[in-house]
Structure formats: C-alpha cells, structure tokens
Amino acid sequence: MRVLISTVGSRGEVQPVVALARALAGRGYEAVVVGPPDFRSWAEGLGAEYRPVGPELRGTARRVPGPPPTEEQRRAMIAGTVDAQFDALLAVAPGCGAVVGGGALAIAAGSVAEFAGARYSYAAFAPVTLPAAAHPPPAFRGVEPGTWEQDAERWNLLWAEPLNARRAALGLAPVADVRAHLFTASPLLAADPVLAPWPEPGGPVRQTGAWQLLDPRPLPAEVLAFLDAGEPPIFAGFGSMPEPSGAAEALLGAARALGRRLIVSAGWSGFTVDAPDCLLVGELDLRQLFPRVAAAVHHGGAGTTTTAAAAGVPQVVLPQIFDQFYFADRVATLGIGVPYTVAPESDSLTSALSAALDSTARARAVAREIRPDGAQLAADLITAG
Missing domain, CATH: 3.40.50.2000 (Glycogen Phosphorylase B;)
Incomplete structure (x- = not known):
C-alpha cells in the first residue's frame, strides 16, 4: 500500500x-x-x-x-x-x-x-x-x-x-x-x-x-571535536522562532558564570553568539547531540522538548507561542527543567540554568520512561x- x-x-x-x-x-x-x-x-x-x-x-x-x-x-x-x-x-x-x-x-x-x-x-x-x-x-x-x-x-x-x-x-x-x-x-x-x-x-x-527520528548520519566533525575538547556544553537554539531580544548576551554570560561552553543553533532566525567558547551550528540531529550536552535552552517546541526529555537532558524553556507554553509547564511539572518567561538577562538566566542543572538526575530518570x-x-x- x-x-x-x-x-x-x-x-x-x-x-x-x-x-x-x-x-x-x-x-x-x-x-x-x-x-x-x-x-x-x-x-x-x-x-x-x-x-x-x-x-x-x-x-x-x-x-x-x-x-x-x-x-x-x-x-x-x-x-x-x-x-x-x-x-x-x-x-x-x-x-x-x-x-x-x-x-x-x-x-x-x-x-x-x-x-x-x-x-x-x-x-x-x-x-x-x-x-x-x-x-x-x-x-x-x-x-x-x-x-x-x-x-x-x-x-x-x-x-x-x-x-x-x-x-x-x-x-x-x-x-x-x-x-x-x-x-x-x-x-x-x-x-x-x-x-x-x-x-x-x-x-x-x-x-x-x-514520532522520533534518528538520523543515521554522524554529527559533523567540528561538532564532535568541540564536544571532545571539554566538559559538556550548554545547547541553545530556538528552532523556527525568533530569538528573544537580549538572548545572546544573556546566554553567554550565564554559561560562563557556570563554567560552561555554548553550542548555539542558528535556527531560522539566524541566531548567533560570537565568542571563542561558543560553537555556532546549523540544523543537527538533536537525538545524537543532546546526550552529550549539560542542558538545553530552547523555545519549547514539541520535537525539541521531547528529544531533550528522551536524552535525559535538563531544560530551560523560553516559550513564545501556541503549545510551547504547555511544554514549558510540563517540563516544570515533571521536574526535568524550568520555564523561563521573562526577558533574557544574564543573572536570572544563570539562576534558571543552575536550577535546571540541579534536576539532571530527575531528567535522566524520566528519560527511561519515554517510549x-x-x-x-x-x-x-x-x-x-
């Protein structure tokens, strides 16, 4: 058929x-x-x-x-x-x-x-x-x-x-x-x-x-090299959404405050962070990437939230429209991350990321239940x- x-x-x-x-x-x-x-x-x-x-x-x-x-x-x-x-x-x-x-x-x-x-x-x-x-x-x-x-x-x-x-x-x-x-x-x-x-x-x-998809093609060599060069970084990306105003500066400040590097997905908006401790990437297979990052900062789309949950990665969700608010709430309810609904700013985002990282054990436990x-x-x- x-x-x-x-x-x-x-x-x-x-x-x-x-x-x-x-x-x-x-x-x-x-x-x-x-x-x-x-x-x-x-x-x-x-x-x-x-x-x-x-x-x-x-x-x-x-x-x-x-x-x-x-x-x-x-x-x-x-x-x-x-x-x-x-x-x-x-x-x-x-x-x-x-x-x-x-x-x-x-x-x-x-x-x-x-x-x-x-x-x-x-x-x-x-x-x-x-x-x-x-x-x-x-x-x-x-x-x-x-x-x-x-x-x-x-x-x-x-x-x-x-x-x-x-x-x-x-x-x-x-x-x-x-x-x-x-x-x-x-x-x-x-x-x-x-x-x-x-x-x-x-x-x-x-x-x-x-409906999860695993891309059989490996991650790009430069991504693998960045991952291998230090502790697991923070991932940040907003998919098809515009990046929130001030997100670049806030993310870089928060990651550095926690001693972490950044992997930033440009997404549809061309979101970028220009810094030596940051790797800018295009579209990647997040099912391969997320198990190697410390936390994921994203917009709360159904696919990204599910992929992070299945990987056992704590999340900071910055919802903008539609079902993204639902997924931000579910992340909080399950204890696998935190919603972040204020204008991005370094100190508050540092606190949100720190709280998310504290939920790593819970995120890994929930991941074992994702079908x-x-x-x-x-x-x-x-x-x-």
Whole structure:
C-alpha cells in the first residue's frame, strides 16, 4: 500500500512525519511526504520520497518591520495555501490507500483522502491542540484561547469558504465543521504519554508516543571535536522562532558564570553568539547531540522538548507561542527543567540554568520512561484494517 503524508510547518512538524514514513517503509509500505520545500533535500537524504508544497517558510522567523496584513491579504494567503495543498496532494493521491494529515495546517488532507477513496488519519503533536474539557485551546498570535466552541467558530471563519470551494470542484459535499472534519472523531496523538499525556484516557484519541527520528548520519566533525575538547556544553537554539531580544548576551554570560561552553543553533532566525567558547551550528540531529550536552535552552517546541526529555537532558524553556507554553509547564511539572518567561538577562538566566542543572538526575530518570516506538505504533494503526 502507498501512504500519502501531508504536513505544513517547521521541522517540528516535518521531522515526525518523515519518521513515520521511515517506519512505514520498514514495514514494506511506500510513503510519500508532501511538505514545505525547506526540507526536501534533508528528507530525501534520509531516503524519504518528498514532494514540496507552497513557498519556503524559513523567512517567517525573521522580524520584518511593517504593518500586519490586511483582512483581504490574509484571506488571499489562506486561499492560496488551500489551493496549493489541494494541487500538490491531488497530484500524488492516485494509488494511495491511506492519507495522513500531520498537524492542523494540513487542510486538504482529509478532503483529498475522501476524493481518492483512501483511509484518512489526523495526527496532533501536542494534547492541548485537541479539544478536551481538561484544557482550553492554546492561544495563538495574540488571540485569547476562549472556549473550544469559539475555537471551532474561528476555524470555520478562516477556512470554510476556501476549503468548501475546492471540495465543490471535486464534487464533494461542503463541511459544516472544519475542525471536526480535519481532526476526525479518533485522531492520533503523536506525543509521549509521560511528557505530554492525553488527559482523557479511554476515549477516542489514540496516543502513540512521539514520532522520533534518528538520523543515521554522524554529527559533523567540528561538532564532535568541540564536544571532545571539554566538559559538556550548554545547547541553545530556538528552532523556527525568533530569538528573544537580549538572548545572546544573556546566554553567554550565564554559561560562563557556570563554567560552561555554548553550542548555539542558528535556527531560522539566524541566531548567533560570537565568542571563542561558543560553537555556532546549523540544523543537527538533536537525538545524537543532546546526550552529550549539560542542558538545553530552547523555545519549547514539541520535537525539541521531547528529544531533550528522551536524552535525559535538563531544560530551560523560553516559550513564545501556541503549545510551547504547555511544554514549558510540563517540563516544570515533571521536574526535568524550568520555564523561563521573562526577558533574557544574564543573572536570572544563570539562576534558571543552575536550577535546571540541579534536576539532571530527575531528567535522566524520566528519560527511561519515554517510549521510543511511537512512529512504529502509528504505522501499524494507520495501515490496519
């Protein structure tokens, strides 16, 4: 069977679906990932079949001065995203027996599955993105979370018109509840049950564990040399997020105050720290790097938080949007690090890092509980029946 996997977002969305594609391939299935063009060469280097959709997203992490888009411009962008996804997915859907939507922005996946007569599965990467009485919707870009009913109304307001226009063109009936259509009645939850447990066990949500990917290629020689040259350094990186103002100076001061060196990931924003006791790196396989660092300072993305937790690395989490606040809270609740929600400053960050380092034993204990087989379990569920 051939499986189509659709996602839109940063590496935090793309890496787990590539892990799923590899798990499917290991079971003898064909899988094609449709995602942002930013990750095509990386995914193909891992042996995944990958088709690009939409524009490159890397520039979204850079702060660009100017007014926000008008309502008309925003609607045009949304319609363009919907059209691009339908066109890309329809081109590869023939012959696919199953379609997976990875993350909430995979708007066209369910409709393309319906049109192609394929099974459809939706996967969320954090519990708080799925409706439940135990938590409100996560806030996004300054919008107050409100209730789940209000969240459903926002989904319809933003997406119903362009989605139903493309469905009509395919001869499909309109959907009245966009969110329910996308998420399905029985979504997958690709999050670890220790780090990010579903609050209503026994219900329709199927928690598989996080879809973790191990890149078989070794870390770059310069990274290995830096690691070998002294005590384990502090890792700092903010992924697809802009770096918090003042973070570079605060991180360098805090690391030096604790007698540590730094490895800094530039991320999408081009974050940098210029110092002889700091190594600046691009995108790396964090599953190989994290077991060799003393602590990880990051934005609280689902993938980074899970990778650090699985490696037994204490964390300092600087959340900015969406589910990052949830993961910062979970790190604190589990005692495997600390959230840091103030403007970065050397003394307070030194205190946060020191507290995180004190939780090393607890972080290592929790790491032994993180399940490694989430992608394999998901592959079995998606292809069953």
